[in-house]
Amino acid sequence: MTKEEFTSFEKKYSKEIEVMRQSAHDLHQSVNQIYGDELPYGFHLDMVAEGVSTYGYLVCACEEDVLPLFFSAFYHDSIEDARQTYNDVMRMARLWLTEDKALMATEIVYALTNDKGRTRAERAGENYYKGIRETPYAPFVKLCDRLANVTYSCSIDSGTSGNRMREVYKREMPHFLPALKSDSDDPRLQIPFEVIAALAEILIDEVDRDEIRRQWGELYKM
Numbered sequence: 001m002t003k004e005e006f007t008s009f010e011k012k013y014s015k016e017i018e019v020m021r022q023s024a025h026d027l028h029q030s031v032n033q034i035y036g037d038e039l040p041y042g043f044h045l046d047m048v049a050e051g052v053s054t055y056g057y058l059v060c061a062c063e064e065d066v067l068p069l070f071f072s073a074f075y076h077d078s079i080e081d082a083r084q085t086y087n088d089v090m091r092m093a094r095l096w097l098t099e100d101k102a103l104m105a106t107e108i109v110y111a112l113t114n115d116k117g118r119t120r121a122e123r124a125g126e127n128y129y130k131g132i133r134e135t136p137y138a139p140f141v142k143l144c145d146r147l148a149n150v151t152y153s154c155s156i157d158s159g160t161s162g163n164r165m166r167e168v169y170k171r172e173m174p175h176f177l178p179a180l181k182s183d184s185d186d187p188r189l190q191i192p193f194e195v196i197a198a199l200a201e202i203l204i205d206e207v208d209r210d211e212i213r214r215q216w217g218e219l220y221k222m
Contacts, residue, residue, distance in 0.1 A: 006057035009066045016096050017070045021049065023092065024074035027082050036152065041081075044148055049073040051144030051195070058192040059140045065188075068093075068101045072108035072141050079113040086110055104136060111135035112142055120168075129179040136188035139180040143191050143199070146176065150203045170203055 010017065025042035033041040052073045060066060071093055078084040078092075089109050093102035111131045114123040132138040146169070153165040169176075177196060182189040 001057050001060050001062075003057045006060055006066070009063050010053060010056075010070075013067055013070075016067060017049075020067075020071050020074050020096060021046070024078065027075075027078060027084070031082050033081055041077075044152070045074050045077075047148035047151065048076060048141070048144050051147050052141070055140075055144070055192055055195050058194060059137065059187055059190055061188055064098075064101060065104070065137070067097055068105035068108070069137060069141070071097065071105040072112075072137065073144065075105070075109050076112045076141055076145060079109060107135050108138045108141055111138040112145065126179075132180060133182045133189065136186065139182060139189055139191045140195075142180060143195050147195060147199050147202075150199055154202050166203070173200075173203065 021042075024045050025040070028041035028045070035041045035044040049070055052069050056066070056069050060069060075084075075089060075092065078089055079086065084092075086106060090102060090106045093105045097105060111134075114128060132142055149165070150169050153169065177191070180191050
């Protein structure tokens, strides 16, 4: 899909996207979840959706998948952080999507929900990433989620946890990117190099950025 086509579809469904956005904002507000030190959690959801808006054309297979992509961006943390169940998310998705697309969107949200665990590593272990790699569009939405978090953590107003999380994300980078990469040729399972480059540009210093580009450039040529 071209960028122009994706943008036109986003405009076509702008009313539905805005209603999804507000619904997700309200959901996280209802459990008093914040982002950083004091921002409403909707700030993060909007950043993830912005990633979908900017790069979604690189993975989107058809017009009918545009709304599921935006839904999953807005609702990606709803099970993990807003006390929703799989069936709760499915019921919400059905408000705007056909049955099969509601299932697609809900599966993305489910795949991006951390496993139970005592540590960050346990919550996002191999089983977690396996589920992401096998779920259409989940690798891309997860990458948009990470890009949003890294962008915020490296910003000047990221709060007291910003520097700490920047180092966490930097340490995870060598594992995180390969863990998302599927062996499938299905375009819906791809993680676009353009998003990886944007992530590296923000997070990693110049020498490491060049290495990331070299390694992933070679992989994308294979």
